[in-house]
Amino acid sequence: MQTLHVPNGAGERLVFPGAIELAILIPGSATNGAFALYEDIVQPGVGPPRHIHKSQDEMFFILDGSFKIEIAGQVIMAEPGDVALVPRGEVHAFKNVGHEAGCLRYTFTPAGSTERMFRAFFEAAQNGKLTPERMAEIALNHDQVVVGPPL
Numbered sequence: 001m002q003t004l005h006v007p008n009g010a011g012e013r014l015v016f017p018g019a020i021e022l023a024i025l026i027p028g029s030a031t032n033g034a035f036a037l038y039e040d041i042v043q044p045g046v047g048p049p050r051h052i053h054k055s056q057d058e059m060f061f062i063l064d065g066s067f068k069i070e071i072a073g074q075v076i077m078a079e080p081g082d083v084a085l086v087p088r089g090e091v092h093a094f095k096n097v098g099h100e101a102g103c104l105r106y107t108f109t110p111a112g113s114t115e116r117m118f119r120a121f122f123e124a125a126q127n128g129k130l131t132p133e134r135m136a137e138i139a140l141n142h143d144q145v146v147v148g149p150p151l
Helices: 114-126 132-140
Strands: 012-016 020-026 036-042 049-053 057-064 067-071 074-078 083-086 092-096 102-109 144-150
Touching (some): 012 114, 036 114, 049 132, 057 067, 092 144
Antiparallel strands (some): 020 036, 036 102, 049 092, 049 144
């Protein structure tokens, strides 16, 4: 693994209009797969469906806004500066409950194929084919399981 500096605002951005702008800050390839770091700018009322990462732990760092995070049935109201850990195998989801766009960073440990999953979501969205069913199918191909609706 090599030293890496990612300036604020940098990273490749995948924009899902009206929903999430996802930045790839540190790809798993830069850490030999140890972890990956992403940042989302999330529009109000938006969040992913409830899902499980079978082989990865996920950690959220709230940078801006107000988020509801559900982990294993426990609901957390998270504000800037808060951190939440999702152990692998736990059902979880988040939602921006504020009135403005919110921002969170999150890691996947190990990195797994999350970057390829996000790119597959983006490609499907670009083709107008990112339905909940397609999202669940893509997730399953990357060791994740969609288990319920968004918060």
